[in-house]
Amino acid sequence: MKMILRPYCVSKPAVLASVLLMLSGCASVEPWVKPYERDKLADPIMAFGRHPVALQHVAHVRDSREAAKGANGSGGGGCGCN
């Protein structure tokens, strides 16, 4: 018998429900690294982009010579250390 493979379909309400379920899970998960445990993350050597002026130059040198571009750096912060 010939087997017909149907594309995997998920309804929009199911996707929304899944996303809400995943996100609502966050409310029950406590932050596991407390602020007083972030002294090492707050060390200047752990900063993303310790020297912004140098990072600008590094990115400029690369972008001028390579086809790839973008997604450099980070959204900043994150450790809530200060």
Place this chain on the structure above:
Amino acid sequence: MAAGAVVVVVTRLLTLFILFCSVAQAAVLPQDRADLMYHAYQGGGVSIDGPAVMLRKKAGQSVSLSAYYYVDTVSGASVDVQATASAYTEEREEKRVGIDYLAGNSIVSLNYAQSDENDYNAKSVSFAIAHDTFGGMTTLSLEAGLGDDEVGRNGDESFSESLKRYNYKLGWTQVLTDRWIAALNVQVDLDEGFLNNPYRSVRYLNTNESRGYSYQAEVYPNTRNTVAIALVNKFYLPYRAAVSVNLRHYQDSWDIRAFDAEVEYVHPLSQQWVLEAKMRWYSQGQANFYRDLFDYANQQNFMARDKELSEFNNITLGLGASYMLPVWGAWPEAKPELTLQWDHIRFNYKNFRNVTVVDASAGLEPLYRLEANVIRAFFSLYF
């Protein structure tokens, strides 16, 4: 526009995430600092150097202002210029201003940038929001930018083209342990307009020429859509030192795929000295309309011979040292620091040949290689 729809969906997800996961935790504005830098690049017959200044200062409790000024002075002749033109000198000036506004656990940023050369002017504006959540362990960020470029050509006053650039960035920075922080960044770029280099040419076989080939102007598509995904991991080692591991994948509508990996090590020697070392490997495939030597003139609707669109890899080795200077008596709050960084880069082109070698048959010239040295020396003042 597909990317616009993606941004709408992402924005909604971000809003949902914030609603469900918010835990009161104030974000922090960047530290006040001033940097004065000298930069130099030497490689492939080209020298580029100049100064750069960056200033960031808070205005009150909720606002941080930033300014950046950068100059490139270019001289010499790359292998492309040697093949079809003569050495030249030109200058590029770049200026940026920005404002960051702190509102609770969010920072809203607005930035404007302008770059001016005698044959290229670019202006761009970007808007970003970064939100700290989950007890300060998570930062989500979203950025949208718009650029407007004017392209000219020296010696041809009638030549004028334009280019519009749109970019969207999404970032997720996460504290994973008390020694490990990671960031996932995605960026989508949409470029529309004149994407060529107006000076560069492609070459094609021509037996009527003694060298065996002729040149014609390159032709690029008018659109380019790109996506880049990067994962950054930073670790605090068992002793006071840090290692970061960065991975990035890139691909675009010109069929270029690229990957790069970088490892950086930062090691404080004392209260005054911090040493750093890094190694980076980059590899890319060629654009689908790139060829080093076409079979005949106008062979394709799109034709390019830019080495930046060829298949190549490069490896970078970098070293740096920072020295914290003694505090000034007249301004004890300010901390001055000197930093010197040196990068050595080797490019290995896989299908871009060195046409300055004249005793080889067309298409059998040696593959081009390039070594470059990059120096950055800067004085920083934290206050």
